[in-house]
Amino acid sequence: MCGIMGYVGPNQAAPVLLDGLQRLEYRGYDSAGIAVLNSKIHVRKAEGKVDRLLELTDNSPLSGTVGIGHTRWATHGVPSDLNAHPHTDPSGSIVVVHNGIIENFYELRDQLTAEGHEFTSETDTEILAHLVARAYDGDLVAAVRDAVSQAEGAYALVVMAVHEPGKIVAVRRISPLIVGLGDGETFLASDIPAVLHRTRDFLIIEDGELVIVDENGASIETIEGAKVDREPLHVDWDAEMAEKGGYDHFMLKEIHEQPAVVTETLGGRLEEDGTAWLENVDFDDEFARNLGRIWITACGTAYNAGMVGSEIFRRLLRMPTSVEYAHEMRYADPLVSEGDLVIAISQSGETADTLAAARLAKERGARLLAVTNVVGSTLSREADDILYTRAGPEISVASTKAYMAMLIGQYLLALRLGAARGLSDPALAERVIHGLHTLPASLEELMHREAEVAEAAKRIANAQDVYYIGRGLDYAVAVEGSLKLKEISYIHAEAMPAGELKHGTLALITEDVPVIVVLTQEALYDKTVSAIQEVKARGGDVIAVAYDDDERIGRFCDTVLRIPRSNDLLGPVSAVVPLQLLAYHVARIRGNDIDQPRNLAKSVTVE
Numbered sequence: 001m002c003g004i005m006g007y008v009g010p011n012q013a014a015p016v017l018l019d020g021l022q023r024l025e026y027r028g029y030d031s032a033g034i035a036v037l038n039s040k041i042h043v044r045k046a047e048g049k050v051d052r053l054l055e056l057t058d059n060s061p062l063s064g065t066v067g068i069g070h071t072r073w074a075t076h077g078v079p080s081d082l083n084a085h086p087h088t089d090p091s092g093s094i095v096v097v098h099n100g101i102i103e104n105f106y107e108l109r110d111q112l113t114a115e116g117h118e119f120t121s122e123t124d125t126e127i128l129a130h131l132v133a134r135a136y137d138g139d140l141v142a143a144v145r146d147a148v149s150q151a152e153g154a155y156a157l158v159v160m161a162v163h164e165p166g167k168i169v170a171v172r173r174i175s176p177l178i179v180g181l182g183d184g185e186t187f188l189a190s191d192i193p194a195v196l197h198r199t200r201d202f203l204i205i206e207d208g209e210l211v212i213v214d215e216n217g218a219s220i221e222t223i224e225g226a227k228v229d230r231e232p233l234h235v236d237w238d239a240e241m242a243e244k245g246g247y248d249h250f251m252l253k254e255i256h257e258q259p260a261v262v263t264e265t266l267g268g269r270l271e272e273d274g275t276a277w278l279e280n281v282d283f284d285d286e287f288a289r290n291l292g293r294i295w296i297t298a299c300g301t302a303y304n305a306g307m308v309g310s311e312i313f314r315r316l317l318r319m320p321t322s323v324e325y326a327h328e329m330r331y332a333d334p335l336v337s338e339g340d341l342v343i344a345i346s347q348s349g350e351t352a353d354t355l356a357a358a359r360l361a362k363e364r365g366a367r368l369l370a371v372t373n374v375v376g377s378t379l380s381r382e383a384d385d386i387l388y389t390r391a392g393p394e395i396s397v398a399s400t401k402a403y404m405a406m407l408i409g410q411y412l413l414a415l416r417l418g419a420a421r422g423l424s425d426p427a428l429a430e431r432v433i434h435g436l437h438t439l440p441a442s443l444e445e446l447m448h449r450e451a452e453v454a455e456a457a458k459r460i461a462n463a464q465d466v467y468y469i470g471r472g473l474d475y476a477v478a479v480e481g482s483l484k485l486k487e488i489s490y491i492h493a494e495a496m497p498a499g500e501l502k503h504g505t506l507a508l509i510t511e512d513v514p515v516i517v518v519l520t521q522e523a524l525y526d527k528t529v530s531a532i533q534e535v536k537a538r539g540g541d542v543i544a545v546a547y548d549d550d551e552r553i554g555r556f557c558d559t560v561l562r563i564p565r566s567n568d569l570l571g572p573v574s575a576v577v578p579l580q581l582l583a584y585h586v587a588r589i590r591g592n593d594i595d596q597p598r599n600l601a602k603s604v605t606v607e
């Protein structure tokens, strides 16, 4: 996720900006840059770490007391010196940095190109520099307003103009932006840790607001121009807490980021009528129509997301779809052939087994589509089509928000394929489209129910074994829930289809064995309840994940973790949240290292 810095004050801007960018490194990035205004705009930027930028500025120092800076996490365009921010307009009189995505990027670029504008990078950001410059007639605030009225999406934008030295104008549209209030100096940043050692007083810029920073401090307006009065927030977190946005662990922060992640993953890609616009997914309708089979291959949590995906493709497209562990598929001489679509899912895009399975599929003539979070990753470079999940860097080893984004990406893919092939059940597809649009709000609502999950965690914190059951899509979610528990609590956990319990595992159910059951699939409800009864008859403690309006479930279960009502095909997306939180709180009670669990690595680049 990109990081933003800005400085206006009596001191040299460059060292403040560079120091702030280093403190934002935890957000993940692939290039960095700063611009300092001193009668002209001077830019230094480079692919790679801030250290490289430091070398550049050491060799070619920048002098001036106003400036902006950026760490870039690539979305449009590969990581490179040219694509690094800041970006200027061709005359060099406007300079911008930006965090987030301009959804109507292609449309705006075509418009500007038709007017004769030429671009030096592949980024959506450069478009913003051109838009501001085009609108500028001596009033930077008005020009920024004009530019953001055209640029759709979730982003934060920071701008300086050569003709208005001493001023920075910034806008927040969803992506975070804060102002640090120092003694005679003012800082802008995308996150508090960047400047927490310089001030403890902050203005948190809200969605839809514009802030003007100059020698007098900061003044906030709405984008439309209404004045906003905001009391500064005094922060007494320590630096480590601040990096985690005030949460105790990155995992918890990332769980809570999921509503925003869904908004990002969907951003500009799904119209109300269900048309899915997927940049970098280039197969044509003929390929989609003639498609013989879909294969999904991945490992770990990405595989679990694929389990949900295979059911989405089956239900929305009636397409034969298999999901294969990449480490199995690569040695299994799979029946992949020309005309098949192989979807390789990987947060990092660097998992060795997934890369090997993907390469095998390509050798056999299949079309390779990568669902990945990392722009420029090996998987993305080798794929024919790429669906970037836009979850932002995930720091906790236990994956949560990346899983969520993988699910959303697969719904979008199914709708894209369905547009060409026809959807098997248009009414179901309509419910899914509506549900996707309302999903961020219901996930947000779920986050407020964490205390109930923390309470339920006490019931299983001392268990030796926990079983997770469900049917259909609920089974797929149960698998992910059990993996989360294993990874961070070190309790043995196992997921199985609810109907399988009686074929053996029931022998292990006693009153000391908690069973977690997921119940979002209406058609399978009664059957799953039968499995609950089997558990209850052996004294097992049952915790259910069920819809708010499920009035029957209380009769069968000891504890119910409620989720907002959804349709069957989207139910698992909400159901996974209480399971993530449950694992988190159990691990917390047990005093484990939640973000760095023993024996595990974030990216498994060995076989």
Ligand code: AGP
Residues within 6 Å of the ligand: 299, 300, 301, 302, 345, 346, 347, 348, 349, 350, 351, 354, 397, 398, 399, 400, 487, 601, 602, 603, 604
């Ligand atoms: C999940 O919490 C784990 N970190 C792990 O299972 C992970 O999903 C797996 O190693 C695959 O990683 P990838 O998505 O980067 O390919």
